[in-house]
Amino acid sequence: MKKYDIIIIGAGAAGLIAAGEAAEKGAEVLLLEKMNIPGRKLFITGKGRCNLTNIAPPDDFLLHFGKNGKFLRQAFFAFPPEKLIEYFESKGVKTVVERGGRVFPRSQKSGDIVKALQRNVESKGVKLQNYSIVKNLVLNENGVAGVQLTASSNKAMGWKLIGDAVIIATGGKSYPQTGSSGDGYTLAESVGHRITPPLPALVPIETEEIIPMVLKGLKLRNVNATLWINDKKATEEFGELEFTDFGLTGPIVLTLSKRVVAALDESSKVEISIDMKPALDVKKLDLRLLRDIEKSSHGSFSILLKDLMPQKMIQYCIEQTGVPANKPGHQITGAERTRLRKWLKDMRFSISGHRPFREAIITCGGVETREINPRTMASRKIEGLYFAGEVIDFDADTGGYNLQAAFSTGWMAGRAAAEYVKGD
């Protein structure tokens, strides 16, 4: 039976870069992918444009990962965004930096990233085998000795495959239709690794209130969203949000979603309050409303609202504030003005749930970082076993941070595993 130096499970961002690096260092590499093609998730990243990294300063960068940013320090400094950009540019993929330091391929095509990674592994002699689902890790008295495929896998090479080192790069549980359905957790757990229970993150959230159809798809820019957990302010985000038929999404909601999911998981009371006029404090907004009401003293309430919000929100505002649409400005009472002001500053939604893993951009949780060596990504439990990418317990905000982490840990795991098998 053919023996490989390194078997890598999963040809996503982390697995592809790990394979290229390990082969570059002289290792014979077998890259096993469950799906029909490698990098299915990579294709859909950044809405098909692939936000591959972010040029934020290093410390800011790691802050986006919360408490597990510390674990990524070594991998990040060994293979930082500028090296990743250089890596792709040297493979013919020009990049461009956009708003917020987000980096994309200049072609705006995620397919160019996948193609560059695939070309690289093929040119270095990596054996890439699709339709191959790893079911088990094979161990011997020294540590890891290979993998076992499911019966439904590509049988060309047999079901048991032998390798001196194995890298688990199976991704998380989000968007399972792309292949990452949590297999890595089962594999790691089967050999004694502890798993922080996976939860969906960067995920749209559901509201108890019914969102009127007319609001579906409406984006509010430059608003502030405050998250309330058990009536206490937990955090806030400024930026863009979007209404959906089930609730809320958009960048600031996705950023808040990790804490929303954790709070719901603990059965806490969760609310989100939207401030549509964050630039105006209560006093200034009140003066502005007084001025607007005076200006529109003979016009109706609904006309007065035109300057205050998108057209699509007017009917919703009328229903929520209970001020009749045709009431002229001069008849609007102080109490009605206060209701409008409060609604503009604190449009509150009770959060009843979140969307499932299949709609979550990332998984929070995974293989516990304290059981992985941050300098090599090697398991501290099983000799010859390595981890890379989202399967590890880290996750970040949107902005290119998650892919950079997959690339940095993949790069490090590939090199370290090659050094291990070569005895360097």
Ligand SMILES: Cc1cc2nc3c(=O)[nH]c(=O)nc-3n(C[C@H](O)[C@H](O)[C@H](O)COP(=O)(O)OP(=O)(O)OC[C@H]3O[C@@H](n4cnc5c(N)ncnc54)[C@H](O)[C@@H]3O)c2cc1C
């Ligand atoms: C819609 C969407 C958009 C996103 N956009 C961005 C973005 O623009 N920027 C950003 O930074 N992040 C983005 N992300 C997150 C980013 O895609 C992930 O963090 C990243 O892909 C993780 O890389 P990975 O290699 O660890 O896992 P994956 O890319 O998920 O790759 C894992 C691979 O392992 C394979 N696999 C799983 N189990 C097995 C098994 N048992 N046997 C063999 N193979 C297996 C899977 O088929 C898959 O190909 C986005 C995510 C989604 C869902």
